Amino acid sequence: AQSVTQLGSHVSVSEGALVLLRCNYSSSVPPYLFWYVQYPNQGLQLLLKYTSAATLVKGINGFEAEFKKSETSFHLTKPSAHMSDAAEYFCAVSSRRNTPLVFGKGTRLSVIA
Amino acid sequence: NAGVMQNPRHLVRRRGQEARLRCSPMKGHSHVYWYRQLPEEGLKFMVYLQKENIIDESGMPKERFSAEFPKEGPSILRIQQVVRGDSAAYFCASSAQGFTSTDTQYFGPGTRLTVL
Numbered sequence: 001a002q003s004v005t006q007l008g009s010h011v012s013v014s015e016g017a018l019v020l021l022r023c024n025y026s027s028s029v030p031p032y033l034f035w036y037v038q039y040p041n042q043g044l045q046l047l048l049k050y051t052s053a054a055t056l057v058k059g060i061n062g063f064e065a066e067f068k069k070s071e072t073s074f075h076l077t078k079p080s081a082h083m084s085d086a087a088e089y090f091c092a093v094s095s096r097r098n099t100p101l102v103f104g105k106g107t108r109l110s111v112i113a
Numbered sequence: 114n115a116g117v118m119q120n121p122r123h124l125v126r127r128r129g130q131e132a133r134l135r136c137s138p139m140k141g142h143s144h145v146y147w148y149r150q151l152p153e154e155g156l157k158f159m160v161y162l163q164k165e166n167i168i169d170e171s172g173m174p175k176e177r178f179s180a181e182f183p184k185e186g187p188s189i190l191r192i193q194q195v196v197r198g199d200s201a202a203y204f205c206a207s208s209a210q211g212f213t214s215t216d217t218q219y220f221g222p223g224t225r226l227t228v229l
Contacts, residue, residue, distance in 0.1 A: 009153075034217075036220070041223075042222055042223075043117070043119075043220040043221050044156075046217055049217065090156065100146060100158035100161060100169065101148075101156075101158060101206075101218060103156040105153075106155050
């Protein structure tokens with residue numbers, strides 16, 4: 001069975017500060033990992049995905065994430081937060097063996113001016 | 114290229130009524146997934162369908178819930194005899210290939226169901 005743990009249901013950063021959203025996964029097979037962003041009353045938009053290629057993945061809006069197998073982590077980072085980054089962020093895992101996306105509970109990011 | 118379409122965006126039902134949620138996948142996508150998001154929770158998988166076939170319904174409640182994806186028309190998630198606990202946001206996603214591949218799932222805006 002697969003699972004995702006997102007540490008911190010709410011993270012608050014100042015505009016221009018580093019954004020770090022944590023995600024740890026559990027999977028019995030090599031995972032595919034995803035970060036999605038959800039703005040209020042909208043659907044989910046894919047930020048980036050890891051599919052066993054490069055361990056450092058660059059996504060949209062300046063976000064990136066690094067797959068660390070030894071730590072079973074896939075943390076999301078952005079060097080400098082912008083007000084428009086305020087949203088809910090979800091980490092998700094899937095495998096090659098006919099399993100659906102398994103989501104974490106999400107982290108709400110607030111950006112303070 | 115239109116994205117995943119869902120309607121209605123908001124749906125209010127009284128206990129005991131039926132709710133029908135519709136999802137039109139992206140053009141060229143033949144795989145549809147339904148997820149439910151409860152307040153303060155992440156998304157939970159419900160069902161995965163291809164045209165005219167249910168591939169995986171392991172996340173569907175055993176009673177009152179059903180889904181279909183006919184040869185023509187949108188995918189439908191049907192909830193019979195709704196209860197207050199069914200109040201949630203229901204998201205549909207589509208992909209060009211099944212989740213055995215790396216193909217990305219693209220999400221619709223969701224239907225927010227409120228049961229009075």
